[in-house]
Amino acid sequence: MTFNILLENIEKYIKLDKEEKEFLLSLLSQKKLRKKQQLLTTGMVCSSKYFVLKGCLKRSYTNTEGKERVFEFCFENQWISDIQSFWKGSPSIFNIEAIEDTEVIELKRASIETLLSNIPKFEKYFRILSNEQIFKQERRIKQALSCSAKERYDDFLMDYPKIELRLPQRQIASYLGVSPEFLSSLRNKK
Amino acid sequence: MTFNILLENIEKYIKLDKEEKEFLLSLLSQKKLRKKQQLLTTGMVCSSKYFVLKGCLKRSYTNTEGKERVFEFCFENQWISDIQSFWKGSPSIFNIEAIEDTEVIELKRASIETLLSNIPKFEKYFRILSNEQIFKQERRIKQALSCSAKERYDDFLMDYPKIELRLPQRQIASYLGVSPEFLSSLRNKK
DNA sequence: CGTCTATTTGAATGTACTCAAAAGCGGTGG
């Protein structure tokens, strides 16, 4: 079943019996996106969390100079959403777009609430996800504030080996906070 | 009562009856720190969350060049801990130190677990806290990667008006990811 | 094949760092 990847992910943290699995599955739906198609558009309210089954997405925003900046990439086996918009119901400042043809599972806000009130141990699962996100972000802040562009790029390659091949260099530069020209020159100096 | 500040903070998000408040209070203890005293030392396991009643703390780490970097400041009415160490039981890479004479409420890990299993709505409270932390960090990542030092400093002053007076300039520079000399020159250019 | 976008290369510029030295400030002990 296509939703097995998600079940495996969940069962790394909490155990579910048959009935609970079925209940969860009843709340899910699947979405397919073609390259460049948007899952969330800036200004809209983000009312779902999405779990990537296949493909790759980017979450980006527009900076003070009006330029698009990649905030994060999201690959197989990860959740993505604009959690600020999701929790507060406010217009999203991010947009989410497919970099490749992509398949995601959609879990709507209302479904999450149903899920949490019926199977409280999902609180733990989502708490763990939030914590993991905080750890990643803490690491990113440390890198951004005290490492050079070269170090940040090397760390990126370590974190996502072979991933550069799937991503336009321009977007990696944007993610790292450097100009595309400078990233290019870093690569060719090696 | 000295714990009222915390109760008010909690009741912004969830409502508690008398009994629940008393149960919570029975799990808390108070700590006083003098300036420069450490609440958490790098390498130790962080087994509590702390809520600041009065004073000011910094959470810092040692970067790849062996220099101390301020990761965040924490003032009245905020929680602080090393949540990675706290949740995983791993040795902390941060230390937490008082910048002024400071009073905190301590909530131990075991107490939090007791609290969550006895009063499940505290899940919601801590979930909101985690989310707020994620929003703050997302903002910080955006600033670090796409704003100049001057912009970061101006934003800092907006976020914490009058706070510069309580903090050594050197530590603000460290927090912003710039050299103390450069921050000094930015300030004197105005 | 032609068009559009991404990448490379180089020159000029700007932002921020390092190092060194001087000035300021706060706390401590006599």
Next chain:
DNA sequence: CCACCGCTTTTGAGTACATTCAAATAGACG
């Protein structure tokens, strides 16, 4: 209460890291 010590802040010169702009080349896609 003053003098001294250590630490922080300021100032300036020289340098390194990273950006912008422009132009050439390479790749991707219809």
